[in-house]
Amino acid sequence: MGAVSEGPQLLSQGTGYGLVIGLSILFCLIIIGAVRIQKRYLSEDSNQSEMFMVANRSVGTGLTASAVFSSWMWINESVFSAAYTYKWGIALPVWWASGLSFQIALMAVLGIVAKLRVPYAHTSLEFMRMRYGTYVHWLFILLNLVNNIFGCGSMILAGAQLLTGMTGMHVVAACTLLPAGVVLYTVVGGLKATFLTDFLHTAIALILLLYFAFAVLANEHIGGVSGLYEKVKARDVYIEGNYMGSLLTMKSKSTALFGLVLKFGNLALVLMDTAFWQKSFASEVRSTVPAYDLVSIVIIAVPWCTGTIIGLAARAVENTPVWFNYPTTLTLDQVNSGLVMPYVLKSLLGTNATSGLLVLIFMAITSTVSSSMIAVSSIISLDGYRTYIHPHASNQQTLKVSHWGVVFHGCFMAGFAIMLEYAGATNNFSTYFRPIIACPGIIPMMLTILWSRQTKLAAILAPVLGLLAGLATWFACAWHWSGAINITTLQDQVPGLYGAVVSFFSPALFSVVISLLYPARFDWREFLRIELIEDKSAPPSGNVTTEAVDVVGKLVGDDRTANEKETAHFAASPSTSEPASVLAGSPKSNYRKSDLDDVVHPFGAASVAHIRRWLRYSTIYFIVNFLTTVVLWLLPLYRDWIFTKRFFAGWVITAAIWELGAFGAVVVYPVFDGRHAIAKAVRGMRGEWRR
Ligand SMILES: NC(N)=O
Numbered sequence: 001m002g003a004v005s006e007g008p009q010l011l012s013q014g015t016g017y018g019l020v021i022g023l024s025i026l027f028c029l030i031i032i033g034a035v036r037i038q039k040r041y042l043s044e045d046s047n048q049s050e051m052f053m054v055a056n057r058s059v060g061t062g063l064t065a066s067a068v069f070s071s072w073m074w075i076n077e078s079v080f081s082a083a084y085t086y087k088w089g090i091a092l093p094v095w096w097a098s099g100l101s102f103q104i105a106l107m108a109v110l111g112i113v114a115k116l117r118v119p120y121a122h123t124s125l126e127f128m129r130m131r132y133g134t135y136v137h138w139l140f141i142l143l144n145l146v147n148n149i150f151g152c153g154s155m156i157l158a159g160a161q162l163l164t165g166m167t168g169m170h171v172v173a174a175c176t177l178l179p180a181g182v183v184l185y186t187v188v189g190g191l192k193a194t195f196l197t198d199f200l201h202t203a204i205a206l207i208l209l210l211y212f213a214f215a216v217l218a219n220e221h222i223g224g225v226s227g228l229y230e231k232v233k234a235r236d237v238y239i240e241g242n243y244m245g246s247l248l249t250m251k252s253k254s255t256a257l258f259g260l261v262l263k264f265g266n267l268a269l270v271l272m273d274t275a276f277w278q279k280s281f282a283s284e285v286r287s288t289v290p291a292y293d294l295v296s297i298v299i300i301a302v303p304w305c306t307g308t309i310i311g312l313a314a315r316a317v318e319n320t321p322v323w324f325n326y327p328t329t330l331t332l333d334q335v336n337s338g339l340v341m342p343y344v345l346k347s348l349l350g351t352n353a354t355s356g357l358l359v360l361i362f363m364a365i366t367s368t369v370s371s372s373m374i375a376v377s378s379i380i381s382l383d384g385y386r387t388y389i390h391p392h393a394s395n396q397q398t399l400k401v402s403h404w405g406v407v408f409h410g411c412f413m414a415g416f417a418i419m420l421e422y423a424g425a426t427n428n429f430s431t432y433f434r435p436i437i438a439c440p441g442i443i444p445m446m447l448t449i450l451w452s453r454q455t456k457l458a459a460i461l462a463p464v465l466g467l468l469a470g471l472a473t474w475f476a477c478a479w480h481w482s483g484a485i486n487i488t489t490l491q492d493q494v495p496g497l498y499g500a501v502v503s504f505f506s507p508a509l510f511s512v513v514i515s516l517l518y519p520a521r522f523d524w525r526e527f528l529r530i531e532l533i534e535d536k537s538a539p540p541s542g543n544v545t546t547e548a549v550d551v552v553g554k555l556v557g558d559d560r561t562a563n564e565k566e567t568a569h570f571a572a573s574p575s576t577s578e579p580a581s582v583l584a585g586s587p588k589s590n591y592r593k594s595d596l597d598d599v600v601h602p603f604g605a606a607s608v609a610h611i612r613r614w615l616r617y618s619t620i621y622f623i624v625n626f627l628t629t630v631v632l633w634l635l636p637l638y639r640d641w642i643f644t645k646r647f648f649a650g651w652v653i654t655a656a657i658w659e660l661g662a663f664g665a666v667v668v669y670p671v672f673d674g675r676h677a678i679a680k681a682v683r684g685m686r687g688e689w690r691r
Pocket residue numbers: 072073074076077100266269
């Protein structure tokens with residue numbers, strides 16, 4: 001921390017404390033108001049646990065998209081992409097973008113599979129337990145918590161170090177105050193409330209990012225796209241590992257290694273975070289895929305536009321008198337702590353814009369932390385309390401534990417971030433270490449809903465062996481390349497990459513081999529026995545539809561035997577076919593433990609066909625997304641070539657248009673999408689005032 005707080009302060013401590021505390025209180029008041037409006041005029045009550053945890057599975061496309069975007073737009077890509085662009089040049093933002101997109105597209109596929117196979121689940125861990133029982137459940141609780149705690153903790157720390165670097169605020173105070181505000185409004189509002197605050201966060205953050213990008217480009221000291229190109233080209237800097245040491249080439253070794261590690265780390269941050277599963281369970285059936293896929297497209301804009309413009313602008317002006325603290329440039333520690341963007345804004349746009357950046361940092365951190373809190377509190381309340389301590393807990397009891405879960409997690413995360421600070425952890429160490437410990441569970445978890453032959457032994461051993469193999473690879477590579485194993489050599493890029501590759505892929509091998517050694521088959525109908533929590537806010541039991549539908553078998557190819565098919569009678573009620581109600585809302589049956597042959601899937605034939613269509617679209621889209629963002633975009637440009645002025649102009653303008661498109665998709669569109677609910681709430685309030 002010392003190095004970061006050494007430089008001159010960009011803003012006063014009072015501004016730092018005032019903004020963090022003021023915004024926390026403001027968001028709490030907004031959320032209290034929103035919850036009251038929802039309850040009074042829209043019949044949505046966060047005091048019901050289904051509502052608190054999965055928002056009654058009724059959130060539409062627009063709001064889901066803005067919530068997913070908000071949880072996924074970390075300060076990493078909004079602030080650190082500029083810092084790393086400063087370090088390594090123009091290749092970095094797109095390698096960063098390509099490490100953010102396909103994970104969300106994959107989550108869309110898994111989300112829709114989960115909607116079919118486990119329509120009543122609240123968390124991803126619930127289906128691990130359903131399929132494999134207690135030991136696997138605990139193992140994956142641990143893996144999820146490790147991922148969540150390291151992801152969330154390092155983000156709080158990165159934000160706190162930034163606040164400290166910018167304002168001189170004490171880092172312990174920053175680590176405490178940032179999660180404190182989130183605890184307040186998350187306890188009050190639950191998941192639906194975080195959907196609403198996520199929307200506000202996203203709107204404010206994107207407005208600020210757009211303003212920063214356009215104002216910096218238009219600034220007289222930059223001189224537009226062409227001025228930016230010329231000033232960066234004229235700089236006499238040599239970037240090790242870049243083609244001709246240039247900042248304006250896509251051939252950058254450090255960037256490529258960083259980008260590859262990021263892909264694995266971010267896969268874990270999505271798939272091993274119950275929050276992303278929860279948002280998918282919370283959304284309407286017809287909203288899941290469009291919302292997640294939309295986010296996978298627009299999230300690209302954040303590092304691409306912001307990183308490119310702000311990161312290169314720093315290079316353009318850092319050696320001129322307009323630079324704050326001229327003639328002193330940033331130290332490597334300050335760059336690694338993300339101070340590039342604050343310095344650019346202070347130098348070119350002044351104090352107000354720099355204060356605006358504090359608001360952006362607050363928005364980016366709190367929206368991610370709030371979804372992490374809901375996720376962990378649902379692990380505590382559903383996977384812990386309701387599963388092992390009080391299986392017949394009522395709605396209200398479960399909710400109370402969820403609330404305490406949020407408070408506990410908030411306090412724990414603050415303490416954990418402070419511990420990381422005093423242990424000397426940096427964002428860099430976390431980047432290379434986290435994928436190794438967070439990735440081993442990903443493939444076994446995916447196989448739990450995709451492959452009926454993965455056995456319990458495989459689900460237990462594959463992640464553990466994968467973790468050991470990943471750690472062994474990491475240490476061995478650090479030793480091999482640097483001749484020593486210590487905190488410095490372990491932060492080298494190549495050991496981190498090999499460790500992550502082994503951690504991620506080896507569990508697939510372990511799982512398949514172990515499963516085939518002692519084969520067994522799972523009957524997907526077991527999943528349909530997860531109960532809905534008793535919830536008086538939910539409409540009465542919905543109708544099961546006309547045709548007997550073997551939803552599960554048709555899902556991803558039917559791999560059950562003929563005999564199993566015969567016994568799989570997903571019986572149906574005789575008359576009412578209401579696919580529309582299923583598509584629009586939640587599965588509303590309230591199952592108890594029953595014979596498998598009595599298990600009935602809540603979705604009707606039409607709904608199933610509809611969902612299968614989404615599954616097809618999402619799978620095709622995922623493949624296209626992966627090929628485009630990871631292969632076609634990056635590899636052809638990885639060659640001995642430096643951006644021409646014309647190409648640079650097209651590149652930057654496209655990035656800026658993309659960011660405008662992101663604003664349209666996750667800010668304007670959700671308002672349009674929710675116009676009926678907004679109108680209903682406004683009519684309700686107007687009616688009340690008139691009385
Ligand atoms: N969105 C992330 N994980 O940077």
